[in-house]
Amino acid sequence: MIKFHVSHDILLSYAAGTLDEASSLLVATHLALCPHCRSRNAAADSLGGYLLESIDEEPVSQVMKNAVLARIRNEPPAEPVKPPVARPASAIIPDPLRSYLGHDLDGLQWKTLAPRVQQVLIPTSDNSRAKARLLRFKSGMTVPSHGHNGRELTLVLTGSLCDRDIVLHRGDIAETDERTEHQPFAGPDEDCICLAVTDAPLRFKGILARALQPFFGI
């Protein structure tokens, strides 16, 4: 049962289409795991529909209408349903994240980021500063204490992550901002894999972590 959901303002930006691609990837992956937020997302979408109804109209020329009519007359007969998409029988990482990675958990090429921490960078096609990466923390491992220069969204996919007195499980989202300094740690039972989206580099507190930061690029 998911306890920590995507916030109203991020969900609204996603519905409006104004959220960057990396954060949208995290929201969409959460939606795959959370029926409650899918319902909230449908409400946010229908708000868009309502606003489209109440917007002032802009005149559309007959020339443009004729162009559209010419195009639809050239369309081939409609396909009654979408062509089937090949999907695996089961998966741990839901779409759309799995498509971005190109693999489910099995096929990933992990790179060591720090002792007991690995990552997979996830390229996005926009040029926003927001970057997405998959992180794997060894069970029981503590992330060095750090602050943030911007927003950080974390979506837990396997294991658990303990952060400031709360425990996040699969599907849960943690949202932190400039004011947050924290030292999350992975639960003891299994490795914690999460999707993290940051829109600015982290600020590590410890001298060693700070010295290593440029080499790891987080």
Add this chain to the structure above:
Amino acid sequence: MILVRQNMAALRHNAVSLSGQIANSANDFLAKMIFEIAFATRFQQHPFGATGRSSSSEDLMVAKAPGDPPSRAAEFAECIRLIAVDRSETAFDVLFRHFAPRIKSYCLRLGCDASAAEEITQDAMVSIWRNAAQFDASKASPSTWIFAIARNLSIDRFRKNRRPQFDPDDPALVPDHEVPPDLLLERANTEQGLRKIMETLSANERSVLLLSFFENLSHSEIAKRLDIPIGTVKSRIRLAFGKIRSALDKQDRTSSS
């Protein structure tokens, strides 16, 4: 004219079958009567195939007048169905006259120039034609479905990136709880419920929502534009959204009880 008559018959048939679904719950006969009367009234106001005579000024009045007139959602849903099954250009014309000017307006507010706005509008209208069979009235109202098409095209064309979306048939997706059929039907009428909710929002809450949705402004930009603190922007969005959400919850509860 024969085609128009066929469409009318199809519309009527659909109205009856839709009201038949409503009738599965209680008060069947009454619900059926009310639905048929409401549908017939709306139909007379907006005859199909009236050549080029746009009723846009009337629509505008309808959209903004107090007293919450019935929305044209059922009529538009029927048009989309007729496009899917019959490739009906008459039905497409109805959708074009209503939605093309709105999609263009939406694109302009996003910051597209006039030619990009026209291009996206054209593509959106063609996409409605092409994907009409995928429209599912139980999941979204016509204007919500069309908004999503226009939004996704504008992200694609104007901002040149992708909008990741969940796949409802993904093996890792956590499925919805069982949804009773009348709840699905209720969701199709979300737009009307929303109209009422929007009327309960303060002008402040509404202005924040509009800026966020249609002018592509971030919270900090909205704060600057309205000259209010960013915390206020966030709390207004939260309030407005909370009202929308709680009203929808109430709607869910009413329809499932």
